[in-house]
Amino acid sequence: MIVLVTGGARSGKSKLAEARCLALGLPASYIATAEIFDDEMRARVDTHRARRGSEWRDFAAPLDVVGALAATEGQGPRLIDCLTMWLNNVMYHGLDVGHETARLCAALQAARAPVVLVTNEIGMGIVPDNALARAFRDAQGILNQEVAALADEVLLAISGLPVRVK
Amino acid sequence: MIVLVTGGARSGKSKLAEARCLALGLPASYIATAEIFDDEMRARVDTHRARRGSEWRDFAAPLDVVGALAATEGQGPRLIDCLTMWLNNVMYHGLDVGHETARLCAALQAARAPVVLVTNEIGMGIVPDNALARAFRDAQGILNQEVAALADEVLLAISGLPVRVK
Amino acid sequence: MIVLVTGGARSGKSKLAEARCLALGLPASYIATAEIFDDEMRARVDTHRARRGSEWRDFAAPLDVVGALAATEGQGPRLIDCLTMWLNNVMYHGLDVGHETARLCAALQAARAPVVLVTNEIGMGIVPDNALARAFRDAQGILNQEVAALADEVLLAISGLPVRVK
Numbered sequence: 001m002i003v004l005v006t007g008g009a010r011s012g013k014s015k016l017a018e019a020r021c022l023a024l025g026l027p028a029s030y031i032a033t034a035e036i037f038d039d040e041m042r043a044r045v046d047t048h049r050a051r052r053g054s055e056w057r058d059f060a061a062p063l064d065v066v067g068a069l070a071a072t073e074g075q076g077p078r079l080i081d082c083l084t085m086w087l088n089n090v091m092y093h094g095l096d097v098g099h100e101t102a103r104l105c106a107a108l109q110a111a112r113a114p115v116v117l118v119t120n121e122i123g124m125g126i127v128p129d130n131a132l133a134r135a136f137r138d139a140q141g142i143l144n145q146e147v148a149a150l151a152d153e154v155l156l157a158i159s160g161l162p163v164r165v166k
Numbered sequence: 167m168i169v170l171v172t173g174g175a176r177s178g179k180s181k182l183a184e185a186r187c188l189a190l191g192l193p194a195s196y197i198a199t200a201e202i203f204d205d206e207m208r209a210r211v212d213t214h215r216a217r218r219g220s221e222w223r224d225f226a227a228p229l230d231v232v233g234a235l236a237a238t239e240g241q242g243p244r245l246i247d248c249l250t251m252w253l254n255n256v257m258y259h260g261l262d263v264g265h266e267t268a269r270l271c272a273a274l275q276a277a278r279a280p281v282v283l284v285t286n287e288i289g290m291g292i293v294p295d296n297a298l299a300r301a302f303r304d305a306q307g308i309l310n311q312e313v314a315a316l317a318d319e320v321l322l323a324i325s326g327l328p329v330r331v332k
Numbered sequence: 333m334i335v336l337v338t339g340g341a342r343s344g345k346s347k348l349a350e351a352r353c354l355a356l357g358l359p360a361s362y363i364a365t366a367e368i369f370d371d372e373m374r375a376r377v378d379t380h381r382a383r384r385g386s387e388w389r390d391f392a393a394p395l396d397v398v399g400a401l402a403a404t405e406g407q408g409p410r411l412i413d414c415l416t417m418w419l420n421n422v423m424y425h426g427l428d429v430g431h432e433t434a435r436l437c438a439a440l441q442a443a444r445a446p447v448v449l450v451t452n453e454i455g456m457g458i459v460p461d462n463a464l465a466r467a468f469r470d471a472q473g474i475l476n477q478e479v480a481a482l483a484d485e486v487l488l489a490i491s492g493l494p495v496r497v498k
Contacts, residue, residue, distance in 0.1 A: 173455075173456075174453060174454075174456035175456075175459070175469055175473055176455055176469065176470050176472070176473020176477070177455060177473055177477075178477050287456040288456065288457060288458050288459070289456070290340065290456035290457060291458060292457065294457075294458045299458045302458070303458060324338065324453070324480075324486070324488050324497045325336065325476040325477050325479070325480035325497065326476070326477035326480050327480055327486060327497050327498050329488070329497055
């Protein structure tokens with residue numbers, strides 16, 4: 001069972017994804033892809049952790065989401081939040097996006113316990129001026145298509161509400 | 167009866183919202199949140215007013231939408247166009263966004279006659295370079311979620327057509 | 333039969349539109365609106381052409397989409413990819429957008445064989461800084477509304493999947 005929750009910034013994606021994940025079983029694993037660079041980010045992560053409560057076990061996987069899926073297999077549903085930050089980390093560290101995407105998709109297809117993934121819609125504004133932003137936008141769109149193709153369920157968050165896409 | 171109509175720029179939101187509002191009763195009150203700074207804007211507002219026709223009574227509420235809702239209570243449905251301009255005015259005048267949003271939501275929940283609100287989707291492009299744009303985008307997303315949560319009906323305008331979200 | 337497929341960058345619009353067009357009959361005509369300025373673009377077009385395969389006959393119409401519709405009438409369905417590039421060309425060459433849009437809409441309404449059109453959602457990001465981008469965004473939104481109004485079917489591509497709008 002693979003669920004993809006996509007949407008714009010502050011569209012309520014994470015909240016929808018958390019609820020969807022908890023509905024799939026308990027306890028749940030929270031796989032965070034944000035890299036913690038400083039105390040401010042550490043504080044934000046701690047705040048989020050406190051909000052989520054004791055149903056969740058926390059994992060950090062800025063790059064190795066495939067390893068985190070293996071480590072949490074057989075222990076309830078997993079939430080990966082989010083693919084946009086993961087893609088950013090993959091590109092920032094100079095890894096091969098196509099190769100990493102293929103590894104992720106293979107791991108999702110092999111997963112036995114449910115996986116809920118959060119991603120972003122970033123391609124519905126004006127074409128960005130700078131080439132890096134355009135390259136990121138293209139990579140994000142292709143990643144979203146590949147994960148959506150293998151997902152059992154795809155939801156688009158609009159103003160905090162889910163629109164069923166698949 | 168609270169209806170939220172969201173969508174991108176030039177997606178036909180206002181036209182859908184006007185039609186939805188008129189279907190809820192006559193006469194209807196049009197609560198404009200745009201601030202009129204100059205003759206050009208005055209001319210635009212006059213043009214819009216002429217287009218809308220005699221079913222509408224016009225009110226201007228760049229900030230005090232809560233007061234406008236009170237003033238138009240019991241006189242048919244109200245259309246607030248739009249929350250994005252209102253949020254812009256709230257931030258520009260240095261008011262507390264959280265406090266103003268809470269006041270607005272309380273007024274909507276207390277309203278007896280129907281209210282239709284127009285807002286914008288602004289979070290589906292690339293992350294903006296400047297911090298003010300990011301802050302505005304976050305505030306808009308949170309405002310949209312709060313109003314959508316209490317709305318009876320939420321529509322997303324795509325190419326002038328409504329997609330039912332709630 | 334007029335079908336409009338809209339969506340963000342890299343949302344899988346073209347692939348959905350190609351499949352929808354081929355389902356409407358064979359052979360199909362591919363009407364490309366991209367202007368070929370250099371060898372790099374020529375190579376890209378050749379790559380796309382090879383991918384599409386022999387079901388397609390190719391036409392180029394950076395501006396004269398109306399003429400291309402006339403030239404391909406009675407020979408199976410037509411795919412116009414895309415309206416955003418066409419609008420860009422119309423504005424770049426200083427033609428009257430309103431007049432060209434009206435001509436296009438009249439040709440679509442007069443068409444006997446099916447037409448599938450691809451367009452873009454570009455109005456869901458932050459308001460662009462520069463006036464040209466805002467003008468383009470407005471023109472794109474109005475064009476999308478006009479074509480959607482006369483279309484029999486409108487699809488929104490999200491992560492490669494179609495959301496039925498009309």
